[in-house]
Amino acid sequence: MPLVTQKTDLTVADFFAKKISNQRIKEDCETLLTLKQEVSACKPLVWGNYFIIGFGSYTYQRKGQKENLEWFHMGFAPRSNKITLYLGFDITTRLDLLEKLGKHKCGKGCLYINKLADIEITVLKELLLLSKTARWH
Template sequence: MYELKTKENDASVIEFIEKVDNPKKKEDAYKLLDIFIETSGYPAKMWGPSIIGFGSYHYKYATGHEGDAPLVGFSPRKAKISLYFATGDTKRQELLEKFGKHTSGKACVYINKIADIDVEVLKDLITQSIKFLQETYPSE
């Protein structure tokens, strides 16, 4: 059976942020922490060793694979800051067009620093992602 590595745990979010080497990235991580808590309404929790997640949902795919994941989150990685939003949401792309300087992969949106993005659009992305996931995977 496949074992998920990215599980919610009791590690300290603040201790994790304090270990970020780059002072500017650390400052941005604290700003993101405030934005995500305020916008999502959920407390910050560590998911795996390096993702700060907010809220959670349980998913189950047609293949039978299921698990839990944060509704939204971020990780101040060495190269860039990774932001985690719902991937299947059609409004995500519209919002990203107004977001500012970023790149995106399948599941992540990458930014260099908060100064490169529109924080109001970030808040919209957080809100929209949570709404989409809660409608797609309603809690039982």
Template sequence: MYELKTKETDNSVIEFIETVESEKKKADAYQLLDIFTETTGYPAKMWGPSIIGFGSYHYKYASGHEGDAPLVGFSPRKAKISLYFATGDPEREKLLKDFGKHTTGKACVYINKVADIDEDVLKKLITQSISFLRETYPEGTE
């Protein structure tokens, strides 16, 4: 049976951030930690070895595949900072138009540094993502 790699762990968020090699990226990680914590009201938790997540939800697809994931999160990776918001939400695309310098992948939004983005739009993206996931998965949102 398939097992998810990205599970909530008891690892320390601060210890993880302290392992970030770039001092600038480390400072950005602490800034994002403050923004996400304040905006979500959830404590930061490590998901897998490198994702800092906030809240959680249980999803189940029509295929039968199911699991748990953070409502929102981020990861200060070597190349770029990955931001995790709900996929499939049309509001996300509208908000990203005013977000600032970023690129998007299938599930992630990538930024080079916090200074490149609009923090107010970031807070709206966080709030919208949580609202969307609560509506989509009302039974399993924490």
């Protein structure tokens, strides 16, 4: 079964202009866009109906399946009052960095932040560099 979240034709500029109404979120996303482009050296693309901005891509197969699937190395998704950051590895294995990051919540491959001012950008950059080369499989 193919993934629901796939690359779209929507431009990042159009997405920012039409879909992000919170000015602080928009400013934080513009900063993240610059940072992630710098780290990944990849053009940002809008993925899926939940509007994830993804950087780079790789192909993988789910365990026990033959179909090739495409996913991004790293990404982020602005929400109404927070930002979800997607990383390509189990970030809970890097408690040393998470302890220095600042105010956040996390899942296995996601960071949830309210605003960039709450976190240490240098630590986030370290996590992004790890994500650039990591793969879940």
